[in-house]
Amino acid sequence: MNCTGLSKFKILVADDSRPVRLVLKTYLAQLGFEPTFAENGTEALQQLTDKKFDVAFMDVYMPEINGTEVVSKVRNEGITIPIFAMTTGDDEEMLAKCLDCGYNSFLLKPIIKTELAKIISKLTDSY
Template identity: 35%
Template sequence: MDFFLLNTNLAKKSAMSKAKILVVDDDHLIRQAISFKLEKEGYTVKVANDGESALSMIENEKFDIIISDIMMPYISGFELLKILKEKGSEAPILMLTALNSENAVVKAFDLGADDYLTKPFSPNELIMRIKKLLDKK
C-alpha cells in the first residue's frame, strides 16, 4: 500500500512539473519573472503580452493553466476570461492584478476565475496556488 501511494505521489508530481502554463501580462518584467520561477520549478511556460496574443496561442495549443493579468491593452484579462469561459475552456485560470479591490475580486470570480492573486505577490505563493489548481484537475 505504501508503495502504491509513493508511486501515485511521484506520478502526480511528475505530471505537475510537466504542466504547460500560459502567462499573459503586458509587463515584460512580470512575464519574465514568472516564467523564470515556473521554469525553475519544471513547468513548460509560454508567454503572451496581451489578450489578443493569448487567444491566438490558446487556439493553437492546449494549456494546463492560464495565468492572466487583468489590466492589459486590446483585450483585458476580464474580457479574456469571459471569452475563454464562453468557449468552454477547461484550463484553470488564475488572475493576477495590481487592483486590490473587492469589486475586482468579485468580478473575476463571477466571470469564472479559478483563483486570484494581487501584485505584488510571493513567487512561492504563486507556485502553491498553481499546484493546488493542478491537483483539482
C-alpha cells in the same frame, strides 16, 4: 517544491509587463516548468483557443483585449482550465468582478514565489 517530473504540465502566462513575465519565467523555471507567454489579450486569446493548457495566469488589464474579456470569450468557447487573475488591486469589488467573468481565483502582484508554488502544487497534485 520542484516539479521537474511534470514537464508536460502546460502553463500560459499572459501579461503586458515584461518585468512581470521575466519574474514568472524565473519562478516557474525554478519550479521545473517552461511556460508559454502572451504579451497582450489578443495573443492570450489565440493561445488559449489554439493550444491545450493546464492553467493560465492572466493580467486583468492588458492592451488590445483585457483579461476579463479574454476569460469571458474562452469560457464561452467551453475552455474550462483554471485561470488566475493577476492584479495589483485587492478590493473586493474588483475581485468579485474577476470571479463573475470566469476567473477561478487570483494572484496578487507583486507575485510572491511561495504563493505561486502553492497554486501550482495544488493543481499538479491531481495531474
